[in-house]
Amino acid sequence: MPSVQTKPGRGIIMPYEVSIQKCPAYSYDETYRAVKDSLNLLGGMERFVKKGERILLKPNLLMAKPASSAVTTHPTVVRSLVRLVKEAGGTPVVGDSPGMGSAAKAAEACGIMAVVREESCEFLDLKTAVIAENPEGKTFRRFEIAKELYSVDGVINIPKLK
Numbered sequence: 001m002p003s004v005q006t007k008p009g010r011g012i013i014m015p016y017e018v019s020i021q022k023c024p025a026y027s028y029d030e031t032y033r034a035v036k037d038s039l040n041l042l043g044g045m046e047r048f049v050k051k052g053e054r055i056l057l058k059p060n061l062l063m064a065k066p067a068s069s070a071v072t073t074h075p076t077v078v079r080s081l082v083r084l085v086k087e088a089g090g091t092p093v094v095g096d097s098p099g100m101g102s103a104a105k106a107a108e109a110c111g112i113m114a115v116v117r118e119e120s121c122e123f124l125d126l127k128t129a130v131i132a133e134n135p136e137g138k139t140f141r142r143f144e145i146a147k148e149l150y151s152v153d154g155v156i157n158i159p160k161l162k
Contacts, residue, residue, distance in 0.1 A: 017042055026067075031076040036084060044088075051089030053153035056124060057081050060160040061096040064109035073158045075111035081156060082119045093152055095124030103127070124148050 019041040023034035039045050049055050059073030067074050078094060085092040094116050098106045103125040107113040116123045126146035133142050149155065 026074050026076045028076050028079060031074070032080040032083065035077065035080040039084065045084045046088050048156065049085050049088040049090040049154065053090045054093055054151065055085050055090045056149065056152040056155045057085065057092055057094045057158060058096050058126075058155055059094065059107075059112055059158045061098045061103055061106035061110070061112065062160075063098060063100040064105045067110045071160070072106065072110040072112070073160045075115045077158060078112050079115045079119065081158060082115065082121055085156075086119075092119070093122045093124050095126055095148065097126035097146060124151070 019038040021034040021038040023030055036045075039048075057078060059078050061073070062071050065071040082092045082094070094107070094112065096103050096106070100106075104113065104123065107116065107123065113123065115121075126148050128147040129144045130147040131142055132145040135141060
């Protein structure tokens with residue numbers, strides 16, 4: 001797997017550990033507890049986020065649909081991760097590159113943009129493709145990556161399980 005680095009010594013983290021917690025509802029308190037408990041089983045947010053780092057939280061903003069349609073990552077999950085990154089001393093940035101339409105419109109429609117505003121986060125539209133090269137790569141030696149990723153120290157992908 002290629003290692004795309006934004007800082008010396010930092011590459012793609014590919015943990016093989018999985019943590020799953022039951023969360024019966026999308027209330028903030030329940031979601032925060034479930035996300036935090038899940039991360040604690042993996043060593044806590046501090047394992048992934050260091051003080052002063054800019055961390056991109058990448059929800060699944062597939063298209064401009066309300067959270068109730070279950071197409072995008074739920075805003076309470078994003079809010080929980082924003083606060084956990086802050087608690088670890090990092091600066092959360094929220095962004096994605098949706099399959100249809102604009103990231104800002106998708107984030108607005110599903111309620112994630114409200115979280116961005118309320119939590120005083122930056123929103124990052126991953127829209128500028130650049131070629132990344134890894135001459136020693138076994139699978140890929142060249143591929144496209146969002147240029148905006150070079151402005152962050154790490155990425156936490158927040159997919160929507162479907």
